[in-house]
Amino acid sequence: MFYKAKELFRDKIDISLYAPLSKRLEVDMMYAINEKEKMILLYGEAGNGKSFLMNKVYTSLKEKNIDSDLYFIYNPIEEEDALSELLLLDSERHRVVFIDEAQTLSLERIETLRMFADNKNYTIILATHEKKAKEIFAKKHFSSRINYILNTTPCKYDEMVFFISSKLTHNGFEEIDRMFRKSTYKFIYKFTNGNLREINQLVYRTFDIINYFYKRYPAKVHKNRIDNKYIEMANIFIKEIHA
Structure with missing residues (x-):
C-alpha cells in the first residue's frame, strides 16, 4: 500500500498529480x-x-x-x-x-x-x-x-494539507489519507516550510520507510495513524543525502 502511494510524491513533473494551490x-x-x-x-x-x-x-x-x-x-x-x-x-x-x-x-x-x-x-x-x-x-x-x-511562493499550511490529501484521495489511497493527523501535517510543515519539492521528497521518503518496517515488523506500524518518528527518520535521511 505505502509502496504504491509513495510514487504519487516522486520528484517529477506529472500534471496528472497537479494540485492547483494557487x-x-x-x-x-x-x-x-x-x-x-x-x-x-x-x-x-x-x-x-x-x-x-x-x-x-x-x-x-x-x-x-x-x-x-x-x-x-x-x-x-x-x-x-x-x-x-x-x-x-x-x-x-x-x-x-x-x-x-x-x-x-x-x-x-x-x-x-x-x-x-x-x-x-x-x-x-x-x-x-x-x-x-x-x-x-x-x-x-x-x-x-x-x-x-x-x-510563486511557498504554500501555506492549509494548502499543504490539501496538496497531500488530494493526491492520496484522488488516486484511491483514502485509507492512508485517514492516517494523517494534525500532528502529522504540522511535522511535515515544520521540516519543509511549505516548499512543494521538499514536501514531495519528505512524504515519499516517509512512505518508503514505513513500507520497510511494514514488510519486516508489521506489528510496529500503526494501522490508524502515521507515527511522527517515521517523518523524523525521513527528514534525517534527506538531510544526509543533501549534506
Whole structure:
C-alpha cells in the first residue's frame, strides 16, 4: 500500500498529480497568454511549483486547441539550437513559447528574446529562480518591458494539507489519507516550510520507510495513524543525502 502511494510524491513533473494551490497564478497566466502579452516572467524559489504550473497551462492550452502555436523549451541550454530555430520561423500566427529553467540563460540571451517578443507575434514565458529574477529586475530596460510578473511562493499550511490529501484521495489511497493527523501535517510543515519539492521528497521518503518496517515488523506500524518518528527518520535521511 505505502509502496504504491509513495510514487504519487516522486520528484517529477506529472500534471496528472497537479494540485492547483494557487488558482490565481494559473488564471493570470492564461489571461496574459489569451491577451497575447509579449513577455511573462514566472519566478520563485526552487521547488515552489514553477515547472508544474508551466506544464499545466501548456497542456490546458493544447487541449483547448487555441489559435496559437505552442512550444515548450524544457532546458534552454540543451535545446539552444531548437530555440534559435524557433525564433527564426517566419509566420503571421501567434506563437507562445514556454521556457523553463530560464536562470540558465544569459542576460544577453534574455534581451534577444525580449526583442523578438517586441517585434514579432510572440508571447514568451520565462520561468526562473528568484536570484535570476532580481538580476532581470535590476536592468530597467528588462523590467519595464515585462508585461506580467508572477511570483510563486511557498504554500501555506492549509494548502499543504490539501496538496497531500488530494493526491492520496484522488488516486484511491483514502485509507492512508485517514492516517494523517494534525500532528502529522504540522511535522511535515515544520521540516519543509511549505516548499512543494521538499514536501514531495519528505512524504515519499516517509512512505518508503514505513513500507520497510511494514514488510519486516508489521506489528510496529500503526494501522490508524502515521507515527511522527517515521517523518523524523525521513527528514534525517534527506538531510544526509543533501549534506
